Amino acid sequence: xxxxxxxxxxxxxxxxxxxxxxxxxxxxxxxxxxxxxxxxxxxxxxxxxxxxxxxxxxxxxxxxxxxxxxxxxxxxxxxxxxxxxxxxxxxxxxxxxxxxxxxxxxxxxxxxxxxxxxxxxxxxxxxxxxxxxx
Amino acid sequence: xxxxxxxxxxxxxxxxxxxxxxxxxxxxxxxxxxxxxxxxxxxxxxxxxxxxxxxxxxxxxxxxxxxxxxxxxxxxxxxxxxxxxxxxxxxxxxxxxxxxxxxxxxxxxxxxxxxxxxxxxxxxxxxxxxxxxxxxxxxxxxxxxxxxxxxxxxxxxxxxxxxxxxxxxxxxxxxxxxxxxxxxxxxxxxxxxxxxxxxxxxxxxxxxxxxxxxxxxxxxxxxxxxxxxxxxxxxxxxxxxxxxxxxxxxxxxxxxxxxxxxxxxxxxxxxxxxxxxxxxxxxxxxxxxxxxxxxxxxxxxxxxxxxxxxxxxxxxxxxxxxxxxxxxxxxxxxxxxxxxxxxxxxxxxxxxxxxxxxxxxxxxxxxxxxxxxxxxxxxxxxxxxxxxxxxxxxxxxxxxxxxxxxxxxxxxxxxxxxxxxxxxxxxxxxxxxxxxxxxxxxxxxxxxxxxxxxxxxxxxxxxxxxxxxxxxxxxxxxxxxxxxxxxxxxxxxxxxxxxxxxxxxxxxxxxxxxxxxxxxxxxxxxxxxxxxxxxxxxxxxxxx
Numbered sequence: 137x138x139x140x141x142x143x144x145x146x147x148x149x150x151x152x153x154x155x156x157x158x159x160x161x162x163x164x165x166x167x168x169x170x171x172x173x174x175x176x177x178x179x180x181x182x183x184x185x186x187x188x189x190x191x192x193x194x195x196x197x198x199x200x201x202x203x204x205x206x207x208x209x210x211x212x213x214x215x216x217x218x219x220x221x222x223x224x225x226x227x228x229x230x231x232x233x234x235x236x237x238x239x240x241x242x243x244x245x246x247x248x249x250x251x252x253x254x255x256x257x258x259x260x261x262x263x264x265x266x267x268x269x270x
Numbered sequence: 271x272x273x274x275x276x277x278x279x280x281x282x283x284x285x286x287x288x289x290x291x292x293x294x295x296x297x298x299x300x301x302x303x304x305x306x307x308x309x310x311x312x313x314x315x316x317x318x319x320x321x322x323x324x325x326x327x328x329x330x331x332x333x334x335x336x337x338x339x340x341x342x343x344x345x346x347x348x349x350x351x352x353x354x355x356x357x358x359x360x361x362x363x364x365x366x367x368x369x370x371x372x373x374x375x376x377x378x379x380x381x382x383x384x385x386x387x388x389x390x391x392x393x394x395x396x397x398x399x400x401x402x403x404x405x406x407x408x409x410x411x412x413x414x415x416x417x418x419x420x421x422x423x424x425x426x427x428x429x430x431x432x433x434x435x436x437x438x439x440x441x442x443x444x445x446x447x448x449x450x451x452x453x454x455x456x457x458x459x460x461x462x463x464x465x466x467x468x469x470x471x472x473x474x475x476x477x478x479x480x481x482x483x484x485x486x487x488x489x490x491x492x493x494x495x496x497x498x499x500x501x502x503x504x505x506x507x508x509x510x511x512x513x514x515x516x517x518x519x520x521x522x523x524x525x526x527x528x529x530x531x532x533x534x535x536x537x538x539x540x541x542x543x544x545x546x547x548x549x550x551x552x553x554x555x556x557x558x559x560x561x562x563x564x565x566x567x568x569x570x571x572x573x574x575x576x577x578x579x580x581x582x583x584x585x586x587x588x589x590x591x592x593x594x595x596x597x598x599x600x601x602x603x604x605x606x607x608x609x610x611x612x613x614x615x616x617x618x619x620x621x622x623x624x625x626x627x628x629x630x631x632x633x634x635x636x637x638x639x640x641x642x643x644x645x646x647x648x649x650x651x652x653x654x655x656x657x658x659x660x661x662x663x664x665x666x667x668x669x670x671x672x673x674x675x676x677x678x679x680x681x682x683x684x685x686x687x688x689x690x691x692x693x694x695x696x697x698x699x700x701x702x703x704x705x706x707x708x709x710x711x712x713x714x715x716x717x718x719x720x721x722x723x724x725x726x727x728x729x730x731x732x733x734x735x736x737x738x739x740x741x742x743x744x745x746x747x748x749x750x751x752x753x754x755x756x757x758x759x760x761x762x763x764x765x766x767x768x769x770x771x772x773x774x775x776x777x778x779x780x781x782x783x784x785x786x787x788x789x790x791x792x793x794x795x796x797x798x799x800x801x802x803x804x805x806x807x808x809x810x811x812x813x814x
Contacts, residue, residue, distance in 0.1 A: 224497030
């Protein structure tokens with residue numbers, strides 16, 4: 137408990153005026169000290185972990201869903217373009233289809249690298265501290 | 271070749287008796303071997319962690335294999351190969367959504383789910399909510415999605431096995447459905463998640479090996495020149511260059527184009543909300559291992575779909591025109607037919623052996639998938655509904671596992687009965703419906719639960735029940751069920767909704783309702799519970 141990250145003096149929103157110095161959230165059972173999850177959630181360290189995950193995963197999800205839908209729309213409404221031959225009998229439609237496979241593999245690899253480098257060490261540090269304190 | 275054969279010309283022709291003996295022997299071999307594995311797994315299955323989550327000791331690679339085995343259904347294997355064989359490029363287009371979808375699972379769902387849940391999807395959905403209503407909703411949605419999917423697989427199994435064996439009698443079909451159901455119940459009741467996982471791993475290896483072999487032989491025939499293969503397919507199909515371009519299947523009318531967009535959306539967003547896929551993430555020890563298993567699954571499934579391109583175009587190029595549709599209108603036997611042709615043709619030993627091998631692989635595929643679906647629905651019934659709603663959490667571990675086993679028998683029995691009644695209906699559309707419900711009801715609730723602090727119990731209930739009801743009602747009043755020759759009930763016509771895929775409407779509606787339900791909620795979101803869920807889901811603190 138003592139090693140839990142101190143919450144800075146920055147803007148907080150204590151749930152009740154009386155709860156300020158005590159553990160931050162009044163649980164249903166006031167006799168049991170609440171797990172310091174709320175404190176961790178508000179810590180700068182966790183904020184960074186959350187941002188690193190969201191700033192990577194959310195835009196990328198939007199991007200690959202749009203890329204997929206774009207490909208579907210091209211297949212439905214741009215037949216002429218999709219029929220253009222690229223090499224032998226291979227046309228644009230097939231190339232873009234195979235490109236969907238390649239981007240999927242690529243994004244999976246990219247996310248995994250990001251997670252191993254940026255997310256795992258932070259998650260592990262927070263977890264160790266919380267579990268060590270419990 | 272004349273079109274004089276009544277049914278399945280290349281399959282039923284010549285030494286049909288020998289084929290049948292060989293195919294049945296391989297089926298039996300697979301069933302005996304997997305039941306032996308299941309019995310072994312059963313001996314190691316004691317507590318709830320074992321039954322629901324296979325002891326959480328599988329490696330990322332093993333789970334990746336099992337996920338692939340769970341996901342690549344007969345619809346993927348035979349359906350996509352057949353769709354490409356008949357509609358060329360559009361069949362390939364159909365396969366892509368199934369793969370891209372895994373990125374949603376990888377980036378947003380697999381790791382947080384592994385970190386914060388225990389046995390079911392409902393564990394995560396109900397984490398910060400009032401338990402009983404949300405568990406009930408999650409259980410309902412899980413069971414409905416799984417039953418739809420299961421029903422499609424069971425009816426498909428009946429149709430497929432009878433086709434491969436050349437059985438025409440109704441009793442034969444019923445027998446096949448009942449036997450598949452019994453084997454599936456045995457896998458799950460005896461082996462739990464451990465047994466099911468092993469069956470799925472074995473099946474994935476067989477499926478990949480079988481497809482690899484046929485792909486190699488087809489490519490060998492065309493001297494590894496993909497352009498030559500495509501050219502031969504286009505020519506033999508009789509449709510020329512159009513066979514390699516979009517439009518033959520999904521581009522015929524303005525409605526069918528929109529319908530495909532709707533389907534694509536459901537495929538991409540549905541996978542990460544399929545309960546039988548989600549529970550697989552609990553079988554590994556950590557979130558990192560869950561990530562690894564999705565990466566393996568993406569690799570395996572991706573390579574598999576790339577090979578179905580060769581299978582599908584190979585079938586179009588090498589099988590005499592008309593023979594595929596003569597055997598099965600949807601092209602479901604294109605892959606086995608191709609195996610026979612590439613092995614040396616009807617009557618040859620090579621042809622007979624390859625046909626038998628591919629048929630056995632298809633059979634293994636069905637069994638592994640139905641086992642996964644049965645496990646997902648019985649787990650949710652026992653853990654979400656029986657233990658946490660009916661018994662309010664007061665049940666011993668032994669009682670819980672017992673309930674899960676009984677639920678397996680019950681759900682298996684329901685699936686058998688429904689499968690028998692649905693055997694002659696066209697229920698292939700139910701797979702698309704399962705994806706649509708998963709994308710409209712489960713995914714919004716999962717994402718909001720994990721990532722939106724203002725999400726409330728009311729929001730969760732609105733998005734689950736709203737997404738579920740909208741998808742089911744729209745399909746009920748669509749050409750899937752009535753109004754068309756290919757409908758489930760072709761004689762009736764109450765198809766008010768023109769699209770066969772509800773996703774375009776039901777998915778945004780599911781997201782909208784979750785948001786609206788939370789905003790209009792009389793109760794405030796539980797901030798402390800969200801803190802707990804958010805910290806746990808991102809860090810793995812206190813993960814089971």
